[in-house]
Amino acid sequence: MKVLVPVKRVIDSNVKARVKSDQSGVDLANVKMSINPFCEIAVEEAVRLKEKGVASEVVVVSIGPAQAQETLRQALAMGADRAVLIQTDQDLEPLEVAKVLKAAIAEENPNVVIMGKQAIDGDNNATGQMLAALLDWPQATFASAVEISGDVAKVTREVDGGLQTIEVGLPAIITADLRLNEPRYASLPNIMKAKKKPLDVKEAASLGVDLKPHLKVLKVAEPAKRSAGIKVETAGDLVANLKTAGVL
Amino acid sequence: MAVLVIADHDNASLKDSTNKTVTAALALSGDVDVLVAGKDAKPAAEAAAKIAGVRKVLLAESDELGQGLAEAVEATVVPLMSGYDAVLTPATSQGKNVSPRIAAKLDVAQISEIVEVVSPDTFVRPIYAGNALETVQSSDAKKVITVRATAFKAAGEGGSAAIENVAAGAVSTKVKFVDQQLVKSARPELAGAKIVVSGGRAMGSAEEFQKVIEPLADKLGAAVGASRAAVDAGYAPNDYQVGQTGKVVAPELYIAVGISGAIQHLAGMKDSKVIVAINKDADAPIFQVADFGLVADYKNAVPELMDALAAAGK
Numbered sequence: 001m002k003v004l005v006p007v008k009r010v011i012d013s014n015v016k017a018r019v020k021s022d023q024s025g026v027d028l029a030n031v032k033m034s035i036n037p038f039c040e041i042a043v044e045e046a047v048r049l050k051e052k053g054v055a056s057e058v059v060v061v062s063i064g065p066a067q068a069q070e071t072l073r074q075a076l077a078m079g080a081d082r083a084v085l086i087q088t089d090q091d092l093e094p095l096e097v098a099k100v101l102k103a104a105i106a107e108e109n110p111n112v113v114i115m116g117k118q119a120i121d122g123d124n125n126a127t128g129q130m131l132a133a134l135l136d137w138p139q140a141t142f143a144s145a146v147e148i149s150g151d152v153a154k155v156t157r158e159v160d161g162g163l164q165t166i167e168v169g170l171p172a173i174i175t176a177d178l179r180l181n182e183p184r185y186a187s188l189p190n191i192m193k194a195k196k197k198p199l200d201v202k203e204a205a206s207l208g209v210d211l212k213p214h215l216k217v218l219k220v221a222e223p224a225k226r227s228a229g230i231k232v233e234t235a236g237d238l239v240a241n242l243k244t245a246g247v248l
Numbered sequence: 249m250a251v252l253v254i255a256d257h258d259n260a261s262l263k264d265s266t267n268k269t270v271t272a273a274l275a276l277s278g279d280v281d282v283l284v285a286g287k288d289a290k291p292a293a294e295a296a297a298k299i300a301g302v303r304k305v306l307l308a309e310s311d312e313l314g315q316g317l318a319e320a321v322e323a324t325v326v327p328l329m330s331g332y333d334a335v336l337t338p339a340t341s342q343g344k345n346v347s348p349r350i351a352a353k354l355d356v357a358q359i360s361e362i363v364e365v366v367s368p369d370t371f372v373r374p375i376y377a378g379n380a381l382e383t384v385q386s387s388d389a390k391k392v393i394t395v396r397a398t399a400f401k402a403a404g405e406g407g408s409a410a411i412e413n414v415a416a417g418a419v420s421t422k423v424k425f426v427d428q429q430l431v432k433s434a435r436p437e438l439a440g441a442k443i444v445v446s447g448g449r450a451m452g453s454a455e456e457f458q459k460v461i462e463p464l465a466d467k468l469g470a471a472v473g474a475s476r477a478a479v480d481a482g483y484a485p486n487d488y489q490v491g492q493t494g495k496v497v498a499p500e501l502y503i504a505v506g507i508s509g510a511i512q513h514l515a516g517m518k519d520s521k522v523i524v525a526i527n528k529d530a531d532a533p534i535f536q537v538a539d540f541g542l543v544a545d546y547k548n549a550v551p552e553l554m555d556a557l558a559a560a561g562k
Contacts, residue, residue: 016511017376026380038493093357094348118493120512123375124360126348129318133352138421139318141345144486154426158486160341160439160495162430164316169422178479178493179486214357218370218383226518229539235552238524239560241540247443247501247522248468248562 001148003046003055004110005080006101007039007062009071010121017121023219026121035071038116040078041176044183045146046114047079054148057081061104063097065089069199076194077186083197084108088204088211094122096211098130103207105135110171112153117142117175128175138168142177249277249368252306252328254321254337254346255284257292259314264440265338265397267299267404272395273336274301274403275365281306282409283328285321285416287314297409305409310416315425316342322349323417329354334368334391339496340439347394356388363399377492377515397439398498398519431487438471438488443501446473446490446517449481450506450527450546457483460550461505467557473497473517475507491516506546509534526550 011017012032020027035043049055060075062068063086072083086100105113118125132139140146140155144163147154151170156163158177168174186194204211232238242248251273256263266282273280281304284293293307306328312320325335325346335350337343339361351358363381364372370385371393438444445468447461457478465472474484476491490497492515502520507513509525509532517523518537525538528545535541542549 011376013512017379019380026376095352095355095357098352120492121376122360123377123492124348124358125344126351126358126360129345129348130352130358132421133322133349136421138423139345139349140423141318142341158341159316159428160487162428162485162487164428165426166317167424167426172422177486178476178489182480214388215359215384215386218385220375221381221383223374223378223381226523226537228536229523229541231535231541231543235542235549235556236559238540238542238553239556242501242522242524243560245522245539248557248560 001055001111002057002059002109003049004105004108004113005042005046005058005060005075006113006115007043007060007071007075008036008119009033009062009064009068010036010119013037013120019220019222023221025217025220033067035074036116036119038118038176040183041178041180042114042116043075043078043080044181045176048181049148050079059084059108059110061086061101063088063092063100063204072199073194074186076197077191078184081197083199085199085201086204086207087201090211092211093213093215094124094126095130095214096209097127098134099209100204100207101131102134103209112148112170112172112174114174114176117177128173132173138172140166140168140172141175143174144177144179146174146180249333250279250281250331251277252332252335253280253282254325254335254343255282255292255296256338256340256342257284257286257289259286259289260291262292262295264402265340266296267402268397268400269336269338269395270299270302270403271400272362272365276334276368279303283308283325285313285324287311293411297411298405298407300404300406302407302409305411306414307411308414308416312419313416317419317423317425318345318349319419319421319423320417321346322353323419325350326353327417328414329390334393336393336395338397339394343394347392351392354390354392356390356392357386359384359386359391359393361394361396363396377511378518379511396496398496431485435465436469436471438473439495439497441471441497441499443468443470444473444497444499445470445503445505446475446507447478447484447505448475448507449477451478451483454483460546464550464554467554467562475513504534505550507534508532509537
């Protein structure tokens with residue numbers, strides 16, 4: 001069984017994004033970039049499926065600039081077998097990402113796609129669902145547990161109010177939520193080994209997908225700042241202040 | 249211009265996020281219809297008909313809609329879209345599951361988690377964990393939008409819209425509902441609660457989380473929240489998670505206990521009216537957004553707070 005895992009290069013989750021002074025976007029120059037945390041969870045899940053003997057090959061795909069090769073190497077160091085970079089300098093919207101992934105899937109023919117539920121830059125939480133709709137494959141989003149037997153995946157999903165379990169016939173799209181697993185740290189020998197694993201690069205424009213944006217960004221502004229209030233000495237002071245503020 | 253709102257409900261009643269999404273929809277157009285897709289969902293449809301400003305309620309029912317399968321909701325909504333210029337869904341876990349499918353089927357972008365309607369084609373939405381607000385203009389003929397409910401006031405009652413039955417869409421993919429385990433709680437729903445008490449990694453264990461956070465929440469009639477770190481460590485269920493990748497809340501009062509205040513957590517609660525932070529680390533970033541900060545070990549501070557609340561008649 002072949003697993004395909006799309007991964008995205010994003011701002012490191014420990015870095016606070018800063019808005020450019022001309023309000024044209026977020027300043028990413030000289031900012032630390034990493035693999036999107038939810039993509040990392042997806043890679044880990046795929047590698048575990050391989051270690052359990054359920055999957056035979058794990059292919060990671062990234063759509064982005066040349067530097068996204070580093071993100072792919074990181075996934076290879078975690079245990080993925082092979083990587084594909086679909087190169088573009090354009091910041092694609094989720095629908096166009098889904099269309100490019102659909103084209104990649106037509107070439108790779110995976111049995112299952114495991115991907116992050118959300119990228120922490122655009123915060124859309126949309127690409128997996130869109131990809132499932134475009135392919136007419138079943139979707140199992142926000143997964144906290146995945147069990148694959150034969151051509152069926154039993155997926156436990158994080159929903160408002162608790163958990164839901166569904167079964168999807170493969171091929172299917174699964175999106176990873178936080179509690180699906182705890183990703184491993186790549187060991188130094190594995191990082192060295194990853195440098196020798198195959199990484200193909202192709203141009204996004206060569207796939208014949210319309211990449212025209214649907215949304216025009218008019219401006220990117222900083223949200224209103226919340227200023228720090230006061231420190232209180234005791235729990236009693238706190239209650240008195242909350243009463244004055246009218247919230248108790 | 250006509251707008252469709254997909255209701256968030258549990259068949260028996262509507263969730264508050266539906267009323268808030270109607271407010272966002274009314275900023276786009278005066279012609280707002282609400283779709284209630286479920287099973288035995290007449291009571292929810294009747295509640296939707298009472299929302300002020302709603303033109304018509306569409307009711308679609310089937311087993312698969314009752315199970316909330318995204319494929320079923322999408323297949324119900326897409327044929328209806330010939331009569332609408334926009335579809336708005338609250339950005340709940342169900343809304344996020346369904347809405348991007350509708351966008352993809354219509355070959356349009358999704359405008360995710362809007363917090364402001366600037367004009368019928370221009371919207372403001374948070375990106376980068378709320379550290380930036382992006383204003384986007386859509387060139388699509390039909391708009392598919394999810395709405396961050398906390399950014400909009402709930403539409404009031406007083407409407408008397410007609411309820412019309414519409415066909416439930418069939419699921420064409422191989423997906424089967426197995427079961428669901430919903431936590432039954434007497435506490436208010438986290439997303440709409442007036443007071444939220446949240447615990448962080450400092451709790452150290454699930455037992456401690458339950459022992460410290462839950463009694464304080466119950467004393468205040470509050471909902472219980474948790475930081476991502478506390479959820480990650482297994483101290484609290486994922487459903488409690490407040491933050492960038494969990495729930496966004498904006499209660500009257502938010503009490504953060506033993507939470508350091510990572511940007512991912514602040515993204516989910518910084519629009520609260522009053523924020524209280526209890527943390528023994530005076531340099532914790534949570535104090536930079538707190539209206540009232542108490543630098544103390546929660547182990548002493550929470551019992552003292554319980555006593556002070558009791559003394560104040562709570």
